[in-house]
Amino acid sequence: MTPTSNDSISRLFFQVIRLHYQRNQMLLDTVGLYPGQPPLLVALSRVDGWKQKELANLLHIKAATLTVMLGRMEKSGFIERRQDPNDQRISRVYLTDKGRDVCVKMQEVMQTLRDECFQHFSPEDTLTMQRLFGQMRDNLAQAVGLERPFKTDGCNGQE
Template sequence: MEDKGCFNPDNLYHVFGQIIKLHFTRSHNLLEKQGIYPGQPPLLFTLYYKDGQSQKELADKLRIKPATVTVMITRMEKSELLTRKQDEQDQRISRVFITEKGREMCKKLKSIFEILNEECFSNFTEEEKVLLRRFFLQMRDNLTKASLDKLGD
């Protein structure tokens, strides 16, 4: 009998990969109905909670390249979710502001994420959710440590 390793359907890594793919597909479909791309909600919520940030601040907070932020903002401006204005004190800085339409979208996004949360965790007890959260945090820490160790090589 051949060993399928991580491609074995019983392997945790295989199941985890399936979950990631299913979650991505489901969330993408729900967001698409609103005309939103998967990377846009974090940017919208960052401005929803602290409006008027510079593009550099947004890139740092979202841990993405400034060029990526620029493309996202341009697309979201066309959708009238955001607007850019020059900083009054420093004309080199462009500040990004959420529009009223963007604020309304955040409300819709909160509902979408509540739906996803319910769909993902509806059959779990509170104790199971606490355990699962602990396991996810441990996985995150393991991967963070591995990434940092790799930087040291």
């Protein structure tokens, strides 16, 4: 709670974020995916046919960001866009077979990442970490002033 301890914990946090980012990229490289793609694949593997706006909200990213990502993934053959017959403005996003395949492989390496992250955590440690991460999420969500908060059991985050 003192400035120094907060400072030190915060420095550790930055380091963990950086290392997590690096390891994430290394692992995704082995299945030929980029870091932004897993959350999208997971969301689509659960429910197909979202319109882009809904998908962007689900992933907590802007529509413009999603447009570019989808363009790449369509070119890679992971997803396809189909015009909504009732509303010409809307394009709905579907997972291809290739996308479904890579999604399975992706979930394996993400499991590896999870295992690596929380190695040597006792069951109590895991529970505690869950509580403390939850507190941090609530703290930050309030600070950011989230209109549509991250849900506890939604498909936010990644997997």
